Amino acid sequence: MELFNYFRSSASYRVRIGLALKGLRFDYKPVHLVRNEQTAEAFAAVSVARLVPLLKDEESLIHQSLAILEYLDETHPTPALLPADPLGRARVRALALDIACEIHPLNNLRVLRYLTQSMGVSEDDKDRWYRHWVESGLETVERQLAAQPSTFCHGEAPGLADCILVPQIFNAQRFECRTEHVPHVMRVFANLLFSCADGRGVGAAHAGWRGLAAGVLENTLAALCEATSTPPAEIHAWLGACIGPAAFEVGDEVRQAFGAAASGFFQPGVVAGKWWADLAGLARWRLQQSGVRHISGGGWCTHSEPSRFFSFRRDRVTGRHAAAVWRR
């Protein structure tokens, strides 16, 4: 199977989740929406809608994410995306459509472009429009999840509605929509996130303050997200050992390299013009700024834990540290 899709397209992401739940392999055919590849000749030749996702199964082409998901469910029934009973199926489809028909079409790329480019709506008003439909649309989903609470949208296994919910919440977070008013939605989302962190790829980055300021983490994150079609909010980051904030004395050039917004990570040193820098805090902050939500580690100080780590600054003797990340 081939899936024509774009990593940031939520309709594509629905199908990728469905394929992952069913353990189906597919060839990833990228269609870059921001570069308008959806309207370019190569894609238009196979796509009636000029939209992603588009699934090619042998010689057959299927568009519309919900139609694709139901097709996959019928051709690969286990695990099922829809419940066995008619009422359950109706509830799951209604939840899916409450997002796919009532929220998403109001906010997708061509609608937003029409607002700004054809109707002269400002960027701020466009964002307000976006947030309005997401925040109000999610209330409908919230009422249903509150009335019949379960681990996932419907019952104890993820299904069709969950495939639709996850990308919508990532979009909500990306556009800084309110989500406190939909606690059941966010509870289900958290359960799903945990299940979707499937180890499709790993990345490792090493940097001192210069590399950190120059964007080593952001570049690694971007490469990992692109390679695995994973949004930053779904990435789990762990910070290894580094010199801690009570030991890392730096000059003003370090504080300046991170800019005024990072001034909270620098405390005045004993000597004028020197600062105590919180390197792990800066790394955590830079990852958060890039949309990473799951960050752990960062508590080990190489300088103050001699039984564990060497520290050239402490002992004037060099050594080696290693950290490993792998896929199982």
Ligand SMILES: N[C@@H](CCC(=O)N[C@@H](CS)C(=O)NCC(=O)O)C(=O)O
């Ligand atoms: N209802 C369609 C929506 C498809 C859709 O709007 N896809 C977006 C990406 S999420 C797209 O291709 N947008 C390109 C554009 O708006 O020009 C589905 O569920 O597949």
